[in-house]
Amino acid sequence: MAGTLDGYPQHVREQVARTRELVARLHAELPRWGLVVWTAGNVSQRVVVDAAGPSGRDLLVIKPSGVTYDELTPESMVVCDLDGVLVDGGRAPSSDTAAHAYVYRNMPEVGGVVHTHSTYATAWAARAEPVPCVLTMMADEFGGDIPIGPFALIGDDSIGRGIVETLRGSRSPAVLMRNHGPFTIGPDAKAAVKAAVMVEEVARTVHVSRQLGEPLRIEQDHVDSLYARYQNVYGQGEGAPAQEKEHA
Incomplete structure (x- = not known):
């Protein structure tokens, strides 16, 4: 049964409405980039409440369970608290809501979470093999x-615990959950979607490379240099925010 946002102040309800629009739009990016089939996969974004609601805790917006991508609308997005309990919406939340909620509870810097079953990244997950850093x-x-x-x-927050344990302290915004698939995080949902797209791209490229022979790892000092430049310098002169940076 749908909950209600009536107990929240107007500015929070307006923020939820904007986030519903954003999350609905970002879900369209998953089939566009070939990352999902049927109803699999999900995008969520944190709504910062700043102690202005009934519980004083943040919320999250996520897709409902079992709805095809061409049926998703801003109004169909559901709102949950950070225990994964439905706050507002006419459908049951995604089956991965508990995992998303656990990440938000335990990684306050995370504003967006994405899960897909994209083919190449999930193939690496099925092998329980990290994708080696062999590409700039x-x-x-x-x-x-x-x-x-x-x-x-x-079914519970076990996946969320695995995500947090793996990514806490890691530079990677992506984890391949064994026998399941990729989860990505970001400062917002758009950044997490970009990470999901990039995970599949590099998983595919490294797989193709291995058909030709063993790919060559990049030396750690070069990895560190490339990461620092891309994250902190690249594109700054062009006025591009970090989440908009492109490889060129």
């Missing part, structure tokens, strides 16, 4: 290998 694009975006997270079952 990987050094730029991930600061090293894309790590493997532990096996965990859907």
Whole structure:
């Protein structure tokens, strides 16, 4: 049953409405980039409440469970608290909501979370093998290998715990959960979607490279240099914010 936002002040309700529009729009990017099939996958974004609501805690906006991508609208997005409990919306939240909520509770710097079952990244997850940092694009975006997270079952916050344990202190915004698939994080949902796109791109490229022979790792000092430049210098003269940077 739908909850209600009536107890929240007007500025929070307006922020939720904007976030619903954003999250609905970003979900369209997942099939566009070939990262999902049918109803699989999800995007969420944190709504910062600043102690202005009934619980004084942040909220999250995520897609409802079992709805195809061409049926998603801003109005169909659901709002949950950071325990994954429905606050507002006419449908049940995504089955991955508990994982997203755990990440937000335990990584306050994270504003967006994405999960897909994109083919190449999930193939690496099925092998429980990190994607090695053999591309400058990987050094730029991930600061090293894309790590493997532990096996965990859907239904509680076990996946979320695995994401946090793997990514806390890591430069990578992506983890390949073993036998499951990629989860990505970012300061907002758009950045997390970009990370999901880039995970699939590098997973595919490194897989193709391995068909030709063993790819060559980039030396760690070069990885560090590339990461620092891309994250802190690249594009600044062009006025591009970090989440808009492109490889060129």
